[in-house]
Amino acid sequence: MTLQPILLGVTWKPMPSTADAPFDPIRRYAPMVYGPTALYSLGQGAILPLLPALAADLGADLAVAALVSAAIVVGQLAGNIPAGWLVSKAGERRTMLIASLASLVGIAGMLLAPHIALLGLSVLLIGFCASSFAVARHTFMTTRVPYAHRARALALVGGSFRLGGFTGPFVSAGLLALFGDEIASVWFFAVCLLGVAALVAFGPDPEEKALIADRLAARERADARADLDEEDTGEPVTGSIPATERIGVLRTMHRHRGVLARLGAAAASLAAVRSARQAVLPLWGVSIGLDSQTLALVVGVAGAVEFSLFYVSGQVMDRFGRLWAAVPALLLMGAGFGALAFTHDLDSAVLWFGVLALVIGVGNGLSSGILLTLGADVAPERDPAPFLGAWRTLTDGGAALTPLIVSAVTAAASLSVATGLVGVVGLVGAAAFVRYVPRYAPRRD
Structure with missing residues (x-):
């Protein structure tokens, strides 16, 4: 008799292996999905780092x-x-x-x-359009990637976004050194957009490639039935997404209000904790007296750690289930922020800051692709786009509100209280995932 570890009542059991190569769907869509995503991000x-400077050049004060910097997040939230x-x-497309x-x-x-x-x-407007890229890619991967490979595929989508966010500031720094003007980065973004448009317009259509793959699979199944002397109905199978009545965004949100209110709220808590690391860690470093170089080094190392783990998250979710990435990620981040709240006045505050920043980075890395994957798991199979738009509104809303809440709590109490509150949100979110993921997104063995 074998013993299987139990995580809060959830059994650890690897996903059954499939006969086909696990990376086939990922390789099939890589040039058309991950390439444009990484280029845009x-x-x-x-x-993004230069928006305050561009605003200041036009006479804006700090507020x-x-x-202006927040406008891109507001646009994306409104555009989902x-x-x-x-x-x-x-x-x-x-x-x-x-x-x-x-x-x-x-x-x-921006240029004029x-x-x-x-x-x-x-x-x-740019933020509003960014949501269209995100929802389009999310919808395609939801409808086309098999469940057994979905988490890895969507973790790579999340990794593509992170790659751009991680390397983009270095590109802007190089352009500033070369041209001495922030406008050069705006032109660079324009070139990237033209590249994305060219890839989407003239590159291989992922939908057509998916249809071809489905037709080949249907033909193989028909040949197998013929070998077994089974009756062939003669009905053609094209593999396209079945036509269905489109009920609209508002009716979709109403029909799925239960999962959006419960699992969607848990997902929003994860997005909030993720966003908090960008708001809290720099403020914490400044408050304990770190110089800019050391602060940038600590935050940069933590960012490199979280970026290196994005594919591990997908592997864990596909092999053992969604909770085995979501719950440890939230526990690590929640515990990291909670512990950090008690270290501000310690003699070793700088050491604790570095260690706990890495813990939070590991937790964030393990959470890569979770929100995309869970959204895909609970979305309706036919016409998932309206649901995914609502799902992303919840998660983006959690991310957008967090810096405002941290700022308000810090002003009313202290940064330590705000940091501890983020830790509590992470731990409560972990409990919510344990309760609602098995209910709304059970594993499909």
Whole structure:
């Protein structure tokens, strides 16, 4: 009799192996999915650190410059539900082309902005379009990647976004050193957008490739039935996504309000804790007296650790189940923030900051792709785009509100209290995942 470890009532049991090569779906779609995703996030990552400087060049004070920087997050949050509607109506490829062209309009506004209002609106438009790219890729991978490979495939999508966010600031630093002007990074983003548009418009259509693969699989199944002398109905199988009545975004949200209110809230807590590391760690380093170079080194090493683990998360979810990545990730981040809250006045505060920043980085790395994967697991099989738009609105909302809550709690009490609150959110979120993932997204053995 073998003993299987139990995590809070969840059995650890590896996923059954499949006959086909596990990386086939990932390799099949890599050039058309991961390439444009990484290229777009690289361009966006290059301009994000420079938005306050661009605003300051137009005469903005610190408060207004912060508002311009936040406009891209607000735009993405506001764009998720319209993006779900557009993907449902026009399809993934057309949606990405429309978003590319609209983003170029936003780039032109940034380049030509004579005053701060136009710059802010342009950044808002770019954020609004960013949600269309995200929802389109999420929808395609949801409908086309088999469940057994889904977590790895979506972890790679998340890793592609992280790659751009990780390397984009280095690109902008190089462009600043070469040209001495922040506008160079805006032009770089424009070139990346043109590259994305070209890949989407003229590259191999992933939908067509998926249909071909499905037709080949159907033909192999028909041949196998013929070998077994089974009756062939003669009905053609094209492998396309079945046609169905499209019920719209609002009706989709109402129909799935239970999972959105429960599992969606748990997902929002994970997004909130993730976002908190970007708000809390720099503030904490400053508050304990770290110089900018040391602070950047600690945060950079933690970021490198979390980036290196994005594919491990997908492997764990596909082999052992979603909870085996989600719960340890939240426990690590929640415990890391909770412990950090008690170290501010210690003599070894700097050492604890470095250690706990790495713990939080490991937890964040293990969480890569979880929100994408769970959204795909609970989305309706037919026409998932409206649901995914609502799902992403919840998760992006959790991420967007966290810096505001941290700022408010810090002003009202202290940074230690705000950090401890983030830790509590992480631990409560872990409990919510344990309760609702088996209910709404059980494993499919």
